[in-house]
Amino acid sequence: MWRYLVGAAAALLLAGGGVLIWRGNADAQSGSIAPPPAARASGEEGEATPEPPVASExxxxxxxxxxxxxxxxxxxxxxxxxxxxxxxxxxxDANGDGRLSFDEWAIKTTTKFATADADHDATLTPVEFATTRVVRKAAARVVCPPAGAKEEEES
Incomplete structure (x- = not known):
C-alpha cells in the first residue's frame, strides 16, 4: 500500500514541477520580464555619458x-x-654556408651548457644544473598614489 502512496506523491511532484517550468517559459516568451532601463541622455542631471572607445584605424x-x-x-x-x-x-647559420648544422641550431643551448659546466666534465651536477634555469621577469608593479594624494594636489 505504501508503494502506491509514494508513487502518487512522486507523480504529483513531477506534475507540479512541469507546471512551474511551463509557466516560467510562458512568462519569458510573453515578455513579462522588465526591459533594461533606458540609458540617460547626455544632458540629464549634469552627467555626461562617456564616449565609447574608438577602434584603431x-x-x-x-x-x-x-x-x-x-x-x-x-x-x-x-x-x-x-x-x-x-x-x-x-x-x-654562423659559418654562412647555407646549411644549418645541429651545432649552429643549438648554439644557445650548447653555450648555456658549457657555461654551467663549471668543472668541465661534460656533466651537470644538481648545483650546476640550477644555474641553467630560466630567469623570468617579475610583472611590473603599479604603484598607486595614496587615497589622499589627489586631494592634496588639487588643494
Whole structure:
C-alpha cells in the first residue's frame, strides 16, 4: 500500500514541477520580464555619458599584412612571406654556408651548457644544473598614489 502512496506523491511532484517550468517559459516568451532601463541622455542631471572607445584605424591583421607587404603593392609575394624566416636562418647559420648544422641550431643551448659546466666534465651536477634555469621577469608593479594624494594636489 505504501508503494502506491509514494508513487502518487512522486507523480504529483513531477506534475507540479512541469507546471512551474511551463509557466516560467510562458512568462519569458510573453515578455513579462522588465526591459533594461533606458540609458540617460547626455544632458540629464549634469552627467555626461562617456564616449565609447574608438577602434584603431587598422585591425591587427591589417597591420600584420602591411609588415609582410614590403613593396606595398597590396599582395604578399612568397619572398616577402619568407623574408623573416630567411633572416632568422641567417642569424643561426654562423659559418654562412647555407646549411644549418645541429651545432649552429643549438648554439644557445650548447653555450648555456658549457657555461654551467663549471668543472668541465661534460656533466651537470644538481648545483650546476640550477644555474641553467630560466630567469623570468617579475610583472611590473603599479604603484598607486595614496587615497589622499589627489586631494592634496588639487588643494
Amino acid at each position: 587598422k585591425t591587427r591583421e591589417e597591420r600584420r599584412f602591411a609588415r609582410y607587404d614590403r613593396d606595398k603593392d597590396g599582395a604578399v609575394a612568397r619572398e616577402e612571406y619568407l623574408a623573416s624566416r630567411r633572416k632568422a636562418f641567417a642569424r643561426l
